[in-house]
Amino acid sequence: MKTTQTKTKVLTANRLTDGISVWLGANGEWTTSLKDAFLARHEDAVAAITAAGDQALADNRVVDVNVIEIEETSSGPRPFRLRERIRADGPTIDYAPASAAQASHAA
Amino acid sequence: MYRYDEFDHAFVAARVSQFRDQVERRLSGEISEDAFKPLRLMNGVYLQLHAYMLRVAVPYGTLNSRQMRKLAHIARTYDRGYGHFTTRQNIQYNWPALSDVPAILEELAEVEMHSIQTSGNCIRNVTADHFAGAAADEVADPRPYAEILRQWSSVHPEFSYLPRKFKIAVIASGHDRAAIQTHDIGLQLKQDDQGRFGFAVWIGGGQGRTPLLAKKIKDFLPESDLLSYVTAIVRVYNLHGRRDNKYKARIKILVHETGVEELTREIDAEWAHIRDGELKLPEADIAAINAYFTPPELVDRAEGWGELAAWKKSDPGFADWVGRNVAPHRHPDYAMVTISLKPIGGIPGDASADQMDAVARLAEEYGHDEIRVTHEQNLVLPHVALADLEPLYRALLADGLATANAGLITDIIACPGLDYCALANARSIPVAQEISSRFGDPARQAEIGDLKIKISGCINACGHHHVGHIGILGVEKKGTELYQISLGGSGDENASIGQITGRGFGPDEITDAIETVVETYLASRSSADETFIECYRRIGAEPFKAALYNSEAEAA
Numbered sequence: 151m152k153t154t155q156t157k158t159k160v161l162t163a164n165r166l167t168d169g170i171s172v173w174l175g176a177n178g179e180w181t182t183s184l185k186d187a188f189l190a191r192h193e194d195a196v197a198a199i200t201a202a203g204d205q206a207l208a209d210n211r212v213v214d215v216n217v218i219e220i221e222e223t224s225s226g227p228r229p230f231r232l233r234e235r236i237r238a239d240g241p242t243i244d245y246a247p248a249s250a251a252q253a254s255h256a257a
Numbered sequence: 258m259y260r261y262d263e264f265d266h267a268f269v270a271a272r273v274s275q276f277r278d279q280v281e282r283r284l285s286g287e288i289s290e291d292a293f294k295p296l297r298l299m300n301g302v303y304l305q306l307h308a309y310m311l312r313v314a315v316p317y318g319t320l321n322s323r324q325m326r327k328l329a330h331i332a333r334t335y336d337r338g339y340g341h342f343t344t345r346q347n348i349q350y351n352w353p354a355l356s357d358v359p360a361i362l363e364e365l366a367e368v369e370m371h372s373i374q375t376s377g378n379c380i381r382n383v384t385a386d387h388f389a390g391a392a393a394d395e396v397a398d399p400r401p402y403a404e405i406l407r408q409w410s411s412v413h414p415e416f417s418y419l420p421r422k423f424k425i426a427v428i429a430s431g432h433d434r435a436a437i438q439t440h441d442i443g444l445q446l447k448q449d450d451q452g453r454f455g456f457a458v459w460i461g462g463g464q465g466r467t468p469l470l471a472k473k474i475k476d477f478l479p480e481s482d483l484l485s486y487v488t489a490i491v492r493v494y495n496l497h498g499r500r501d502n503k504y505k506a507r508i509k510i511l512v513h514e515t516g517v518e519e520l521t522r523e524i525d526a527e528w529a530h531i532r533d534g535e536l537k538l539p540e541a542d543i544a545a546i547n548a549y550f551t552p553p554e555l556v557d558r559a560e561g562w563g564e565l566a567a568w569k570k571s572d573p574g575f576a577d578w579v580g581r582n583v584a585p586h587r588h589p590d591y592a593m594v595t596i597s598l599k600p601i602g603g604i605p606g607d608a609s610a611d612q613m614d615a616v617a618r619l620a621e622e623y624g625h626d627e628i629r630v631t632h633e634q635n636l637v638l639p640h641v642a643l644a645d646l647e648p649l650y651r652a653l654l655a656d657g658l659a660t661a662n663a664g665l666i667t668d669i670i671a672c673p674g675l676d677y678c679a680l681a682n683a684r685s686i687p688v689a690q691e692i693s694s695r696f697g698d699p700a701r702q703a704e705i706g707d708l709k710i711k712i713s714g715c716i717n718a719c720g721h722h723h724v725g726h727i728g729i730l731g732v733e734k735k736g737t738e739l740y741q742i743s744l745g746g747s748g749d750e751n752a753s754i755g756q757i758t759g760r761g762f763g764p765d766e767i768t769d770a771i772e773t774v775v776e777t778y779l780a781s782r783s784s785a786d787e788t789f790i791e792c793y794r795r796i797g798a799e800p801f802k803a804a805l806y807n808s809e810a811e812a813a
Contacts, residue, residue: 167284168354169309210286214304231736233675236684237306241676243604243686245339245351 157219160187160227161199162237163212171237172212174199180212184238185226190217258319258627259404259549261369269366272373276300277359284356297355299379300362301372305677308352312375313365317385317403317427318346318630322617325628327368329613335361340613342598342606344670344721345424346384346630347375351677373411378419380410380491384426386434387631390552391639393587396448399429401546402456402483405538409484416491420498421506423491424463435632436748438462438471439724441508442490447477454480460490460520461512464718468754469509472517474524480543482528485536489528493520553625553640558590561643568647575650577699578661583646590643594624596636596653597660597668601697602690605671606634615656623649633670633709635663666708666775667693670721674714674731675738681714683731683738684764688712691768696775705775708789711746724748726790727774728755729767740767744774744801745793758802770805777804 161174162184172180173187181187190196196217203215218234220227229235236242261269276296283293297303301312313328320328328348332340335357336350343349353361365371374381383403390398406425410416416423426435429446437443443459455477462471478486494508497515512520569576582595596616598606608616616636620628623645624638631637641649653659662668669692672678674685689712696702711725715732722728728743739761746755762770775789777800782792793801 164304164308167356169304169307171307207290210283210289213290232733232738233306233681236675240307241686242684243676243690245337245604245607245676 156191156193156196158222158227159190159196159199159217160184160220161190161203161215161217162187162234163203163206163215166210166213169213173238174202174206178202180206184220184229187227189220189222189227258321258400259316259546265369266366269369269371269373272300272371273359273362273366276362280355280359295377298376299373300358301375302355302358303376303679305351305673305679306675307677309355309358310677311350311353311358311361311372312343313348313350313370313372314375314382315347315370315630316407317383317389317400318387318632319385319389319400320628320630321626322621322628324368324370325613325617325620327364327370329610329617331361331364332610332613339607339609341604341673342608342630342634342636344632344634344672344719345375345382346387346632347382348630349673351673377417378421378423379417380406380413380419380423380425383407383410384424384435384440384632386428386430387629387637388434388584388593388639389429389629390550391586391591391593392430393585394432395429395587396446397429397454398547398550398552399427399444399446401543401550402444402446402480403427404546404549405483405543406487409487416495419491419495420500421503423494423508425487431750433748433750433752436721436724436752438752439464439468439721439748440471441494442487443471444483446480449477456480456483458486458490461509461517462752463507463509464721464723465507466504466716466718467510467513468718468723469513470752470754471509472512474517474521481538481540482532483538485532485534486524486528488531488536489524492527493523497523553627555588555591555625555640555642558642558644561590561646565643565646574661575647577703578650578659579646581661581665582663586640592641592643592646594638594641594646594649595631595663596638596658597662598635598658599662599668599693600657600660601662601667602694604686605669605689608636612656612658615652615658619649619652633668635668661699662702664707664709665702666696666705666710667702669693669710669712670725671712672714672720674712674720678714678719680717681731682716682733683714683740685712685714685720685729685731688729688731688740688764688767692771695768695772704785705779706785706788708775709747710771721748722746723754724752725755726793727771729771732761734761738764740764740770742767742770742774742805744798745790747790756798758798759806773804774801777801 175181176188303310425442426437426440427444439462445457458475459471584593625640629637669689671685671689675681711721712729713720713722724746730741741761743755
């Protein structure tokens with residue numbers, strides 16, 4: 151069936167048990183890597199992932215379900231919004247304090 | 258410090274058990290997210306960008322070593338080896354699994370801690386001067402009153418569903434180290450000329466998108482009336498505070514819209530009904546709570562004076578640290594030590610589990626087992642003998658905790674920002690890190706002197722940017738981060754709200770812009786003794802605006 155071209159979208163959420171960011175993969179499983187996300191390029195595909203998100207929410211597998219826009223780049227999908235890029239890549243800072251290694255050494 | 262009685266233990270244990278059941282039912286699908294969300298928030302569990310976040314209450318910022326070790330253990334066992342100390346004197350863990358939270362709460366209960374009322378529209382953790390019980394300039398320890406307020410407000414049936422969150426801070430000194438004028442209620446413990454204790458009472462302070470300073474409505478409230486009067490304030494707020502718009506729901510808006518005189522009349526009218534009732538604080542009850550806060554026995558250690566002078570002479574690094582991070586104690590042979598959680602280029606307020614263990618060990622060895630968390634995201638050992646400062650410094654140095662920058666330009670408050678927070682529009686931590694690195698040279702920091710930079714990643718102002726001498730607010734504009742600068746804010750006894758300078762700066766421009774502000778100050782100050790905020794108040798915003806924007810006006 152022919153459907154309308156749209157900006158590519160992916161489905162994202164946080165896993166219920168530990169809150170870790172996940173994306174819906176092509177195999178229908180939730181993946182912790184945006185690179186493995188299913189890319190919805192047409193309205194029908196977007197409708198399908200939206201329905202999958204609603205179902206996953208109802209099934210209590212994930213929370214905070216959202217369809218987000220991405221651009222397809224040579225290195226993989228890249229969210230338009232910085233917020234979503236940070237969700238995908240993790241904090242932009244070296245979050246384990248630098249002195250942790252020092253402290254262990256000292257101990 | 259306060260110790261749980263049987264009732265407290267049973268109450269917290271019951272709450273842990275209740276939440277364990279709620280989590281189990283959530284994970285099994287028995288209850289929906291919509292039903293569960295308010296329950297988890299009541300227990301300090303948020304959902305952030307990458308994971309859940311657990312906020313643990315540190316009542317009025319006071320901890321002992323056993324509790325700090327437990328916080329370290331939780332960081333190591335259930336999180337990623339660190340925690341983040343916050344501007345409400347609490348600690349947050351950024352990566353706990355929901356399924357682990359009941360076990361974490363059970364462990365916290367073992368050391369008389371919990372996460373109740375660290376979120377939600379209730380009375381939050383009551384904060385206090387981090388030097389309480391040790392400062393030379395206080396009339397008495399304000400923490401017993403903070404504890405009385407904590408007990409009164411914990412799961413208070415009338416005040417568990419307020420229009421919005423409600424924050425109370427208590428000090429006992431003319432020098433405000435707890436930013437009471439930015440609180441819903443600010444209390445300053447005072448003593449009248451007959452030696453009786455009472456409070457100056459401020460209401461309606463707050464930051465967020467409508468920053469307002471609190472208004473003083475009582476100059477001296479007798480201590481026995483504390484709970485009845487605070488009840489009257491919160492009751493009037495609960496009745497009339499707006500519930501139609503969460504951005505206009507804080508008491509500051511009610512004060513602003515009603516007028517402080519009219520609102521005070523309403524509060525007094527309510528108070529008249531209840532002031533002589535069951536909320537009257539008997540002297541015996543105040544004394545009983547005060548007994549928990551009996552100061553440690555500090556034996557004279559006069560030998561420290563000579564030793565300190567010699568150590569300072571032989572080690573400039575130690576001398577710098579004493580100059581910045583050590584403050585006078587009420588006992589002349591002792592000092593209050595600020596342990597900076599602001600390493601140059603580091604993340605403000607973060608501490609590794611190993612560092613927490615180190616602080617616990619040092620508090621036992623040198624600090625009479627007391628630790629404080631400051632609202633400026635540092636730690637304090639409030640009772641250290643001068644004679645112990647040098648070995649303490651050596652130990653802190655080994656653990657990366659001896660940065661000599663308390664109150665300097667690199668002692669930055671920053672919220673978690675877009676690196677963690679689901680509400681943020683821009684990152685805060687990388688901005689703080691870059692500014693810290695730019696100004697990290699000790700000589701340059703010393704030349705600049707006292708200067709408070711505070712950074713928020715959204716208008717909710719968790720980074721207190723409105724009361725920063727230099728405030729930075731991150732916003733999102735056309736999909737990119739932009740940072741607005743405000744100048745002239747202050748959270749102390751001479752509180753003021755900073756004024757925005759003009760257009761914002763991109764992430765790659767903001768540190769240069771801060772440097773321009775700092776250089777303008779250095780060129781404008783009347784002498785090296787005139788601090789940034791004094792200079793700003795004397796010369797106003799224009800010279801700073803001219804330095805920030807004139808070159809582009811000329812270019813255009």
